[in-house]
Amino acid sequence: MAEAEVGDDVYGEDPTVRVLEQETASLLGKEAALFVPSGSMGNQIAVHLQTSPGQEVALGGESHSFDWELSGLAVLSGVQARPLPTQRGRFDVEQVRATLRNAGGFRPACKLLIVENTHNFQGGAVLPLEHLQQLRTAALARGARVHLDGARLWNASAASGVALAAYAASADSVMVCYSKGLGAPVGSALVGEAALIARARETRKLFGGGMRQVGVLAAPALLALRTQRERLVEDHARAKRLAQGLAALPGVEILHAPVETNIVFARFRGNDAAELKARLAAQHVLVGTVGPETMRFVTHLDVGDDDVARVLDSLRAVLRGA
Numbered sequence: 001m002a003e004a005e006v007g008d009d010v011y012g013e014d015p016t017v018r019v020l021e022q023e024t025a026s027l028l029g030k031e032a033a034l035f036v037p038s039g040s041m042g043n044q045i046a047v048h049l050q051t052s053p054g055q056e057v058a059l060g061g062e063s064h065s066f067d068w069e070l071s072g073l074a075v076l077s078g079v080q081a082r083p084l085p086t087q088r089g090r091f092d093v094e095q096v097r098a099t100l101r102n103a104g105g106f107r108p109a110c111k112l113l114i115v116e117n118t119h120n121f122q123g124g125a126v127l128p129l130e131h132l133q134q135l136r137t138a139a140l141a142r143g144a145r146v147h148l149d150g151a152r153l154w155n156a157s158a159a160s161g162v163a164l165a166a167y168a169a170s171a172d173s174v175m176v177c178y179s180k181g182l183g184a185p186v187g188s189a190l191v192g193e194a195a196l197i198a199r200a201r202e203t204r205k206l207f208g209g210g211m212r213q214v215g216v217l218a219a220p221a222l223l224a225l226r227t228q229r230e231r232l233v234e235d236h237a238r239a240k241r242l243a244q245g246l247a248a249l250p251g252v253e254i255l256h257a258p259v260e261t262n263i264v265f266a267r268f269r270g271n272d273a274a275e276l277k278a279r280l281a282a283q284h285v286l287v288g289t290v291g292p293e294t295m296r297f298v299t300h301l302d303v304g305d306d307d308v309a310r311v312l313d314s315l316r317a318v319l320r321g322a
């Protein structure tokens, strides 16, 4: 970060950002990429550019864009969310086909589908490439577009061996995060055809995300992109080991099994998750709660093999009431 060569990125003059955008676009097999401050902004720009006010966006009922970006779809783009059920992030293709439609009578047009891979709140599940291709075909037949929320597309690719570009080819726009598992402090990208990304640059400014000498943030993102992707399989192996250890504890059930990537959801029957979280925090183990008895564990760059054992030891002590 200290050595990053910088320029004014609002004028497209930051050399480090340019390299990051080019390498990201080329890895994903798309024409262009745009560095954005957050994954949420990347998703929201994609929606803004691929819908018109009054339309609908079809997306998973537990997806990030529906559940974790406030009402951004409504507030920033004037669209209505059409949440659909998913299983491990997978849609019912027939239902998607029936949902994507032109406006008619009393019904709004639904011209954009958002797909999330890996699916965060369904246990970091990897979506099969064939499923993404089926969705894309259904969307094309309806004159609709597909946005891929790929905050953890790197994890999907590392786990499945499917090339990033193959996943990206099943969508018109893709958002990827350099933060999260890749370990960069800040930043994401929106990727797509050149014309779309040129317009995205304006929308980023509209949303307040045009940053000046932002090469200081692009430099660690570039390092993450170049050096951290192969390492992700270690996070996945540790998450699996953690899940095995958790499942062996009394009253603990792994949700959204099997664990495929770096996220583990575990239900602690008869325990208050918020209380467990506080007691674990006292032992320097940080977890999230996602329900009265359910916790979410994520493995990443800063979690090593010893840490998995330590988390399990701490949990055993906490569950014993120590």
Ligand SMILES: *Cc1c(COP(=O)(O)O)cnc(C)c1O
Pocket (backbone or CB within 6 Å): 037, 038, 039, 040, 041, 043, 064, 065, 116, 118, 120, 149, 151, 152, 177, 179, 188
């Ligand atoms: C974290 C996340 C985002 C948003 O990223 P931020 O940088 O926190 O805004 C989007 N989609 C998914 C699936 C995520 O997990």
